Amino acid sequence: MQTAPAPVIVAIDGPSGTGKSSTSKAVAAKLGLRYLDTGAQYRALTWWMLSHGTDVDDPAAVAAAAGRPDIVSGTDPAAPTITADGADASGPIRTKEVTAAVSAVSAVPEVRERITALQRAIATEAPGGIVVEGRDIGTTVLPDADLKVFLTASPEARAARRSGELKGAEATDLAATRAALLQRDTADSSRKTSPLKKADDAVEVDTTDLTLEQVIECVVTLVEDKQQAR
Ligand SMILES: Nc1ncnc2c1ncn2[C@@H]1O[C@H](COP(=O)(O)OP(=O)(O)OP(=O)(O)O)[C@@H](O)[C@H]1O
Numbered sequence: 001m002q003t004a005p006a007p008v009i010v011a012i013d014g015p016s017g018t019g020k021s022s023t024s025k026a027v028a029a030k031l032g033l034r035y036l037d038t039g040a041q042y043r044a045l046t047w048w049m050l051s052h053g054t055d056v057d058d059p060a061a062v063a064a065a066a067g068r069p070d071i072v073s074g075t076d077p078a079a080p081t082i083t084a085d086g087a088d089a090s091g092p093i094r095t096k097e098v099t100a101a102v103s104a105v106s107a108v109p110e111v112r113e114r115i116t117a118l119q120r121a122i123a124t125e126a127p128g129g130i131v132v133e134g135r136d137i138g139t140t141v142l143p144d145a146d147l148k149v150f151l152t153a154s155p156e157a158r159a160a161r162r163s164g165e166l167k168g169a170e171a172t173d174l175a176a177t178r179a180a181l182l183q184r185d186t187a188d189s190s191r192k193t194s195p196l197k198k199a200d201d202a203v204e205v206d207t208t209d210l211t212l213e214q215v216i217e218c219v220v221t222l223v224e225d226k227q228q229a230r
């Protein structure tokens, strides 16, 4: 009788626009793993705060509200979901307002404590294993992950990728897109609690000159190598 392979935990971190979500979803789907977008959790909490009158520039107000909404993530890589107090947050979390506020909210220690606990519970309960993507997964959330990957890409490549998702004038303003993503990287890397950082034992993959398919294949191979070595 064949035994099922042991669950594998994969941590994928990196700055904005390096391809974490696209890569993680595809790798999870190819390998039959669950998928967790941790950025969506911070965004959902930020959206809930913005819609409930929390002053997101006041760390004390953010800390006080951090435990209030119920944040639930669906981990099917083919159809990931995110809700805040039962409301579908998948659309609103991608607005400019949420993107502009999320780094300030995610820097508050009470927010990180709460969301990190959620992430660990989801990863522990994932049948067969999971790909978890974010900023501090390899360093803080899942330091014992079986595989840690840190994706990078030049600011120019990342801005061009993001512009491809935008519409109208925003799509053509590459300089503004580049500046906005670098500003978010700076805020995320310089916060005191659990900053964006490559784990010492992470494999760094520079995706600047790679297609998305090449990045996916690279990570699938890294996971399979780990599974075979166990
Ligand atoms: N290697 C690549 N080549 C070209 N385009 C890519 C590549 N990787 C990702 N993309 C595209 O770049 C955009 C950003 O990718 P994605 O959302 O996966 O990045 P991310 O790291 O999760 O970003 P964020 O942290 O801001 O959520 C998407 O439109 C995606 O299709």
Ligand SMILES: Nc1ccn([C@@H]2O[C@H](COP(=O)(O)O)[C@@H](O)[C@H]2O)c(=O)n1
Residues within 6 Å of the ligand: 016, 038, 039, 040, 042, 043, 102, 103, 104, 106, 107, 133, 134, 135, 136, 137, 184, 188
């Ligand atoms: N592990 C994580 C993941 C995300 N964040 C914060 O959320 C923001 C949005 O993330 P996206 O991946 O959806 O762009 C990000 O800029 C961080 O502020 C985090 O702190 N830790």
